[in-house]
Amino acid sequence: MTRADAAAGTATAAVLHGTGSAPGTFGELLQGVTAEDRLDFLVTLPIDAGATATFTAEPGAGTVTVHPPHKHRAARLVRLMLDAYGFAGGGRLRLSGGLPEGRGLASSSADLVATARAVGEALGVPVGPAVIEDFLRRIEPTDGVMYDGVVSFYHRQVRLRELLGPLSPMVIVGVEEGGAIDTLGFNRRPKPFTRAHRLEYDELLERVSEAVRTDDLPTVGRVATRSALLNEHLQPKRLLHRMIGLSEEFDALGVAVAHSGTALGVLVAESDPECARKVAELRTRAAALAGRTTLYRSWRGPGR
16 A cells, blocks of 8 residues: 555545655757657756755645745646545645746756656655656656656657766856747747758767767767757747857857757866866856856766
8 A cells, every 4th residue: 555545545644745856957959850750859968957846745635735836837747646646635845946947947847857756755656757757748848857867858749769878077158048938839839840951850869869878078069059050940049159159269069058948058078177267268258248157067867
């Protein structure tokens, strides 16, 4: 009998607590459409910022409350999970984290994955990545942050394509172009890519997948930069070419962007002997373009 079964059987059962967390992702290393089946896909770039969820399941409660109160999708996920596991009650969910919303850093995906893990822990039920996919598929397109390391992911279908593995650490000197973008609306847009574009996306997907497996950061950076340029057909970024220029000037790895957001970042390998100097100077130069910068570190996964 699970804790959910026990709690559902008595209104006097003690409240149950659970916590969960999930990383964000600095946009994507690659995002596009496959050539033959025309499936939208992305390749994640997990970062050391994300979301934390704390959930208290209350057998006697009739509702689910969430803080901050505008996190309606997370509250919907809690209700779906409580009903699926037969928990006769409600509860309280609290979300926290440092990811800005609407910038393309997977803040919503991180919230939902952290929430699923917190609810699962509270109810004493296992919620691995595939289970989380099943729940999130009913809510919205989602980044693959329920998996550790870099993955290729069919985000509109909410389905793993391939686990690619961890990458050696990178520092991301990020800037924001301002405003916020509705990711759901972006994902509904038609993709005006030619067959030549789609064939190139297939090639880029093969290249970046192999580069992640072999920890080939220069190739990762080149693919990310090319993907950013291809994305200009969908979501042009006024600072992209200047950020690419800074990357080339400082012999960095390349530029990653939030394809459906407003963030851009220059990638610098932590193993670069000049990493600290490059990052400091890049921050100064990038701030002159955008007003401020934010530093993130790529995230390899728990215990790495």
